[in-house]
Amino acid sequence: MDRAGRAVANAIRARWAPVPVLVLAGPGNNGGDGLVAARVLREAGWPVRVMLLAAREGLSTDAARALEGWGGLVESPASGFLGDAALVIDALFGAGLSRPVEGSAADWLVRIRDSGLPVVSVDLPSGINGDARPLAAPHLTADLTITFHCRKLAHLVEPFAEMCGETVCVDIGIPDGWEARVTPVAREVDNPDWKPVEPSGYLSLHKHARGRVAVFSGGSQSSGAGRLAAAGALRAGAGVVTLCTPPSASLVNAAHLTAIMLARWGSDDQIGEVLTGLRAEAAVLGPALGVGPATRKAVLGALEANVPLVLDADALTSFADDADSLVDQLHDRCVLTPHHGEFSRLFGEGRPNWNKLEQAQSAADRCGCTVLLKGPATIIATPGLTPWINRHACRWLATAGSGDVLAGIIAAGLAAGMSPHDAAAGATWLHGDAALRQGAGMTAEDLPDALPGALQALQRRRRQTAALSHLLSHGS
Numbered sequence: 001m002d003r004a005g006r007a008v009a010n011a012i013r014a015r016w017a018p019v020p021v022l023v024l025a026g027p028g029n030n031g032g033d034g035l036v037a038a039r040v041l042r043e044a045g046w047p048v049r050v051m052l053l054a055a056r057e058g059l060s061t062d063a064a065r066a067l068e069g070w071g072g073l074v075e076s077p078a079s080g081f082l083g084d085a086a087l088v089i090d091a092l093f094g095a096g097l098s099r100p101v102e103g104s105a106a107d108w109l110v111r112i113r114d115s116g117l118p119v120v121s122v123d124l125p126s127g128i129n130g131d132a133r134p135l136a137a138p139h140l141t142a143d144l145t146i147t148f149h150c151r152k153l154a155h156l157v158e159p160f161a162e163m164c165g166e167t168v169c170v171d172i173g174i175p176d177g178w179e180a181r182v183t184p185v186a187r188e189v190d191n192p193d194w195k196p197v198e199p200s201g202y203l204s205l206h207k208h209a210r211g212r213v214a215v216f217s218g219g220s221q222s223s224g225a226g227r228l229a230a231a232g233a234l235r236a237g238a239g240v241v242t243l244c245t246p247p248s249a250s251l252v253n254a255a256h257l258t259a260i261m262l263a264r265w266g267s268d269d270q271i272g273e274v275l276t277g278l279r280a281e282a283a284v285l286g287p288a289l290g291v292g293p294a295t296r297k298a299v300l301g302a303l304e305a306n307v308p309l310v311l312d313a314d315a316l317t318s319f320a321d322d323a324d325s326l327v328d329q330l331h332d333r334c335v336l337t338p339h340h341g342e343f344s345r346l347f348g349e350g351r352p353n354w355n356k357l358e359q360a361q362s363a364a365d366r367c368g369c370t371v372l373l374k375g376p377a378t379i380i381a382t383p384g385l386t387p388w389i390n391r392h393a394c395r396w397l398a399t400a401g402s403g404d405v406l407a408g409i410i411a412a413g414l415a416a417g418m419s420p421h422d423a424a425a426g427a428t429w430l431h432g433d434a435a436l437r438q439g440a441g442m443t444a445e446d447l448p449d450a451l452p453g454a455l456q457a458l459q460r461r462r463r464q465t466a467a468l469s470h471l472l473s474h475g476s
């Protein structure tokens, strides 16, 4: 608790010049952290006031000890709640929030929120629970949240992550090996594997050994999405990418493409035969294919061919009225990539108190394959595996066509032999990294061009991590 409280005080001192601070402390250890921070700030010469939500005898043992350490005045709200405070430290409830906030606690939250004062929350903004379940009561929105050891789900998934403001995770000396004793609910994607460009293999390989991807194009009025997916696949490392195009879009596609091959895909062609003819090792279906029976037939045909498949956009929405007819045919080498709207059209919202992780996991379990639920935090769920969460991304990805590029990148990973779970994770990270490189003003067309930079950065990071772990295990 001492380290946690000091970390809170230090994070504040690193960001603000001394200002009058009001510390609001709850009955548990979260309140104790706030009381330690109060003492440390006072020792640093800051004007600090403290208010307790609970009676002294209702405090946890550690919080009572922290109150002794504070040793100063504990004010009552009756004497003027916010007074001259210019900054509020919210240490009311953290990980121990067990029910909706009501009564005087709720009143405090509303008054702080309405004051517009900057808020620093200890561990979590009060009223938000760590496992990111929907809220039914008042909560705070913080400017800065300091959490300890590792982030909780609420620090990662929307809308809660945004409510935490800047989130800092500090090491408080919890010994190594702690993770081995608990099952994490999810893992954050960081330095992912990306087999299509692994140095061990690709220098000695030819293009066909790096994976063959087929992408299916919409008609003449909607051919761009397929080209974006194909460009994503090629830039992400697939050796051969073919855009299968209906005759109506042949000319427009041919006029736009150079390294990407073209193949005819007529309405009478069996999609399985097209895939076999191309010896496709992964395929993308859905971007701008159109919603309706033709797309349903194409998807079911591709599923029968048993090729690793990325199903996106219209390939999902075409089954919105009859999800079972899709779910029954899916196999474990499929990746479904819905955004929230496509997800709820297909699977509904699930139980009212489910968080985003549970929604995605339940859909993956029902489908028997990987489901990638897009958003500021993208969730990747696969039956029997720990879900991935990717936050390595930026808001510029909310632009038309960016999902098409992602579908193509995933297919490149699948064609190189990656598992659907890891291909989806690696692709999401690379897609986010490409967007971070382009920044404001980027469009989906810019993403494939940014992929070489993202891939090279990932290779550097992985080399550094490998060198570091070699050093740690063998000594210098």
Ligand SMILES: NC(=O)C1=CN([C@@H]2O[C@H](COP(=O)(O)OP(=O)(O)OC[C@H]3O[C@@H](n4cnc5c(N)ncnc54)[C@H](O)[C@@H]3O)[C@@H](O)[C@H]2O)[C@@H](O)CC1
Pocket (backbone or CB within 6 Å): 001, 004, 026, 027, 028, 029, 030, 031, 033, 060, 092, 093, 094, 095, 096, 097, 098, 099, 100, 101, 102, 105, 122, 123, 124, 148, 172
């Ligand atoms: N777990 C750890 O390893 C560490 C935890 N630390 C701190 O400990 C906190 C968790 O401490 P606690 O488990 O004591 O939990 P909290 O301090 O978050 O809250 C628990 C207390 O609040 C009461 N409570 C819960 N919901 C309420 C509601 N809606 N209305 C009124 N009262 C409510 C409970 O009855 C209990 O008295 C973390 O958030 C973090 O700040 C840190 O000290 C660092 C180490």
